[in-house]
Amino acid sequence: MDARVTIQLTNAHACLARYEPRQHTWTRVALHHYPFDTRLLPREDADLRLPGRQLATRLCNDYPRGMTCRLVIPASWCLMHRVVLPVKRWNDRAALFEFEQYVPVDLEKLTCAVRRTGRQTALVVGVFTEALHAFLDELENNHICVDLVMVDALLLIQKRDIRSGMKERGLLLIDRERITIVLPSDRQCDVEPCRTVGLPSHHATAFVQNRVLNTVPVLHKPRVEWHLLPLSVRDDLTEITGAIESAVGRVCVHSEQSARARILDAATAAEDAVDLRQGELASTRRWAPIHRRILGCAVAAATFLLILAIRLCIDNLSYAAAANELRPLRNQVYQTVFPDAAASPAAALRLRSERIKLEALTDRGGVSARDLNSSALDTFELLHKVMAYIPVDLKLHVNELVLEHQGIRLVGQTTGHGATGDLVRQLNKAPGLTVDPPRTKLRKDGTVDFRLRAVGDSDDRPE
C-alpha cells in the first residue's frame, strides 16, 4: 500500500523505504545524499526547494508515479516548544499565542501543529511554511503525494515509550551534518525536544531550547538572543554526550542509521503523530488517491459497459443472423405444402388454416363430418339388412320402401296377418332396428295391406 512508503529526511540524506508487511521489515528503495546548505536551517529565508527539486526527481525515478507516502523531516527544520496555558480551558489559539513568545519570527510565517500533552500543557511544533511548502510542491510536481509530515525526534520519543520505562533523560540524533538533542524536560514525562542550529558542515552546535527560549522576553522577540552551547562534530562524541549528560542526565545516542528503523516503524504506526500537513501545508492533492479511485471506478465501469454493449451487440447480430437463417426454412416448409405459392409472411397462419380446413373436410375436425353425413353405403347397408331379414318364403309385394336417417318405412301387401307378423318378427332380429307394430288392413281378397316403420338405434344410426 502507498501508506507504507515513507521518505525519511535527515540533514544529509533522503531515504525512501517501503514496508513489507509479510516480513515485517523495511526495504530501503533508495538512499540519496543531497548537498547540505545552511539555508535549510529554520530561518525565514530558508529554501527547502533546494533539496526538494533534486530529491523529488530522484525519488520519482525510484518509485512509481503517483505514489502516496509519509514524510519524516528532521527536528532541526522545526521550532518546538512546550507551552503552559494560563487558562484552564483548552484552546489551540491560546497554545499558539503562548508559543509565539518563544519563536523568533511572526507566527503567520509558520505552520504549527499543537499536541495537547496535559490538562494545561501542549507541545507546539512549527515549521516555516514557505520553505516546506516549496519542498512539498516539488514533490507533488513530481507526483509524489505526501499525506503526513512528521518530525523524526517526535517519532523517536513517544509518550508511551517514556511510560514503558525509558530511562534516558535525553536523546542525541547524529547525522552527517547535525547533532540534534532531544530532551524530556521534567518528571511529568512531557516531550520537549530541543532545537538545533546549523553552522558550516564541520560544526554542529546545539542548544537546549527550553532553557534558552524561556529566557527570551516577549517584547524582544525580533531580536532573539540565542544561548548557544558550542559543540562540534569533530569533538569527541564522549565529550558531547558528557556535556549533555552533565546538563540533563543520561542520554541515548542514535546515529542516522540506528535511528532509521525506529523512525520508520513509528512513522507507519503513528496515526496520531504530530502532523504538519495542515493549514497552508495541507496537500492540494490530499484527495488525489480517492479521486484516482473514483476515476478508476468510472473507467472500470466504462470498460465494463463497453464490453457489455459489445457483447449485447454481438448477441443481437447473432439473433438477427439466426433469424435470417430460419426464414428460408420457414418458406421451405411452406412450399412443401404450397409449392406454387410465393413466400408469405403469413405462411404459418395460412398453413394452420389449411390444416384446420382439411381436418374439417376429412372428418378430423372438432365436429365430425362423418357424424353429420350419412354415407351412401350406410343407406344401402340398411337396405341390404332389410332384404336379408325378410323371409325368403314370404310372399310380399312392396309398394314403397323408404330408407332414411330415422329408419325405414315399408308399405306393401302380404298374404295375411300371419305373414305380416312373420315379417315384423324377422325384421326385429336385424341388429340396430326396432320395428314398430305395423298398421294393417285386410282386403276383400284376403290379402293384408301393411304399413310398418322401423327405427334405427341411436348407436348404429346417427341422427
Added chain:
Amino acid sequence: MIALNNPGFEDVKRPLILALGCCALLGAWCWIEASILESRGSSYRSLVKQLEQMSVDSARVRSLRAQPRLATERERPNDELLAQIQQAMTVANIPASHWVGNDPTQPVRVSRSPYRRLAVRLMFEDLTLRQLVQFAYHLTQMDTALSIPRLRLSAPLGTQTDAWNVDLSLSYLIYSPFQSE
C-alpha cells in the same frame, strides 16, 4: 466530502467527466442494445416455435390431403354435380330417359357446426335394384363427399316387374365456418 472543490480535483476532473460521459453514453447504448436484444430474442423464439408448428402442420396437411374428403370446400356448381350424376348413370347403365327430375335446394346450416348441407333430390323411373346400387356406388366413389341420406323405392303402379321408381336425396356438406358467412 471528497473535496470536489479541492485544487487536486482539477487533475482528475476532465478525465473523470470524460469517463462519466462515456459511462452515460455506454449505458444508453447498453440499454438500447438490451431492448433490441429482448425484442429480437422474443422474435427469434417465436420464429422457432412457429417453425416447429409449421413443420407439424405441414406433415399433418400432407397426411390429410391423402384422406378421403367428407365435405367440400365450396358449393359445387350445379353443372358439375349433374355431370357427375350422368357419369354414374352411364356406368350403371341407366338410360337418361329414366332420370325424370331433380330438385336442388339451398344449402342449410347444420346446427351449430361449421358445415352447411346442400341436398339435391333425384327422381328416377324403372330402375332395377342393381342399377340403383351401381349408380349409388359409383357416384359416391367418384366423390367421397357425396352421400345419400334418404332413399325411397316405390313400385310403379300397375306393373309386376322388378323395376322401381326411385326418389333419392343426394347431399354433401360444405365446409363453411361461421367467420366466412
